[in-house]
Amino acid sequence: MTQENLYAIEYHLNGEPKRFIIRAKQMNNAEAWQWASCDAGLAPIPKPGRPPLKRFSKPMAERFGVTDVKWRGSVALAWDEEDAR
Incomplete structure (x- = not known):
């Protein structure tokens, strides 16, 4: 199973x-x-099982108004019954 x-x-757009x-x-x-370029509508969203599409690099995305791209991973939630009260 893939993770x-x-x-x-x-x-910013x-x-x-x-x-x-x-x-x-x-x-x-x-x-x-x-992915920011895809969300902005500049790049097509790749379809699974198809050959990879041309990728948008940072300089190319910046030419079309995409700037300040930041990302962060999700944090695992530790659920505790005592905290739920």
Whole structure:
């Protein structure tokens, strides 16, 4: 079974703050810039099982107004019955 995690990605599109959450197998800065470009409508969302599409790099995304891309992983929630009261 493959392990997928949730990641929060925040960025600016032409100065307007945007954010979204994505489930992915891995995340790094290059992946975050690619997914921010997809969310902004600049890059097509890749379809599973199809050949990879042209990726948006940071300089290319910045030309179209995507800036300040930041990402962070989700935190595992430790549920405690005593805390729920």
